[in-house]
Amino acid sequence: MRYVSTRGGAAPTRLSDAIAAGIAPDGGLYVPERMPRVSLPPPNASLAGTALRMLEPFFEGDPLEDDLPAICAEAFAFPAPRRQLSLDGAHVLELFHGPTAAFKDFGARFLAACMSRLRRDGDRPLTILVATSGDTGAAVGAAFHNLPGVRVAILYPDNRVSPRQAHQLGSFGGNVRALRVEGSFDDCQRMVKGALGDAALQADVPMSSANSISLGRLLPQMAYFGHASLASDGPMNVIVPTGNLGNAVACLWARKIGLPIGDVLFACNANDTLPEFFAGQAYRARDAIATIANAMDVGAPSNFERLSHLFGGDDNARRGGHAEGVDDAEIRDVIRRHAASDGEVFCPHTATAMRVLERRRMSGDSRHWTVAATAHPAKFDTVVEPLIGRSVEVPEALGAMLGRKANAEPLAAQGRALADWLRRW
């Protein structure tokens, strides 16, 4: 299997090289040259076993092919249970049982497992740059912490992540540093893209990315959707809380390669780039606005090109998908109401998807839906606890991380500032 750019201007590349490069040389995103059809894993396969079966064709002919079973075992070492809600015909797919309590642990650990095998002794240390709206940075930091030959610089928008997210980001030390940027998530993302594309800087400081554009994160995210769909009664309709479209595109790819997935809806917060696009307007990137579902505060979804490419152009993509926006007041209402009525406590991101499900029900849609629960509510205690009037129990791994000292360095929202910092490190 080889990988090409969404913009069509790059030579077909092996997966390992695409993972190492992050972004394609023509500025596009890597996608498989063709989408394979997989033979379906048995419904009782483990998550790691399902991942292996689904990912094998994507690794065909790659230097990492023989390592794939071990990579899957390392990345899928915790469960992703699909649990029935008391709401009729609704399930949640809990993706937050990893070390940093968000779905991004799966992709980050998979990427780290790939990259650590691609390093050779004597290589100069590789610097992974990651821009985060909250959860990615912690997942990547945890996955790469103490791995030899690799170091991680996490950029996050100062004051726009939850206090516990900020604590997590700064808690690693050693080969993982946190930079709090005086700007938005989109500024962070721009700075990372700029640094990765700066040939002179690359010559001084070899860099790669771990953002959701990385195939090493995107591909494994297909696995938990696939695994859950095989246990579902008929095609699984999914609502995905969406920011950069990494999780949602992974779900669509899983459907494309033959897993029994039905409709896929994108739940957004008040950042309305995608809802506007799906309502018929041209795609227009914009600055992100801050919401209480902060890991989805994205005005320029970085995987949009993959979405468009998958459907064969913007018009087809618009016909093939659907996105809805949910504002902060609605998110709060969902969290408050469910805690009081059925005892379910949702993180603000998962709550956007719950709201989209409620709208479906109100418009007469009685089909089964599975809501992707993207983070544990304890990560967002300052939002959730005042709404539900009690404390949320902290998962053990998250508690351990919160018990460590944290430190982040301030950084101006300028490419120059990042380049200087990287050369000094």
Ligand SMILES: *Cc1c(COP(=O)(O)O)cnc(C)c1O
């Ligand atoms: C990152 C994140 C999202 C958005 O996922 P994308 O892949 O960027 O669309 C949603 N919820 C949580 C909790 C997240 O951390």
